[in-house]
Amino acid sequence: xxxxxxxxxxxxxxxxxxxxxxxxxxxxxxxxxxxxxxxxxxxxxxxxxxxxxxxxxxxxxxxxxxxxxxxxxxxxxxxxxxxxxxxxxxxxxxxxxxxxxxxxxxx
Numbered sequence: 001x002x003x004x005x006x007x008x009x010x011x012x013x014x015x016x017x018x019x020x021x022x023x024x025x026x027x028x029x030x031x032x033x034x035x036x037x038x039x040x041x042x043x044x045x046x047x048x049x050x051x052x053x054x055x056x057x058x059x060x061x062x063x064x065x066x067x068x069x070x071x072x073x074x075x076x077x078x079x080x081x082x083x084x085x086x087x088x089x090x091x092x093x094x095x096x097x098x099x100x101x102x103x104x105x106x107x
Contacts, residue, residue, distance in 0.1 A: 005097035010058075011038060012103050021092045029055065029087035029101070040103065046088035051077035052106070053087035059100035063090060079104045 007019040007029065021032045030053035033040040041052035048069040054077055057063065063085065066074070070089045074080050084104065090096070 005092060005094060005099075007032065007092075007096070008059075008098065008100045009033070009038070009055075010100075010102040012105060023092050023094055025092075027092050029053070029090040029092070031088075032092065033087060033103075038103070039106065040087060041106075042088065044088075048073050048086050048089055051086060054079070054084055054104035055087050055090075055101040056081055056104060057083045057085055057099070057101055059098065061096050061099050063096065077104075078107075 003024045004020050004022055007021055009017045009019055011017060019032055019036055021027065028046060030040055030042045030046055034042055043052045044050040051073050067089065070086050073086060074084055
């Protein structure tokens with residue numbers, strides 16, 4: 001079984017990126033974005049405390065429910081939609097191969 005998955009990400013300028021992400025390194029979407037030098041701050045280091053990695057899930061993948069911390073942070077964030085998630089809370093697993101997301105506005 002391959003260890004990498006593909007994530008389809010649209011940045012804030014509307015440019016599409018195909019990200020290859022390992023599933024065997026316990027990484028999350030925010031870390032993958034930073035590895036590709038995409039404009040995701042990840043100010044809190046992945047602790048669901050800043051929303052600087054907020055994204056919109058555009059595909060029908062089933063993701064784990066939002067944690068209480070993620071819900072609390074999104075309740076205070078700007079530009080939140082029903083499909084908003086914090087990238088730091090989306091773990092790279094085989095179940096999300098092909099996931100489509102777009103970055104939320106930063107300001």
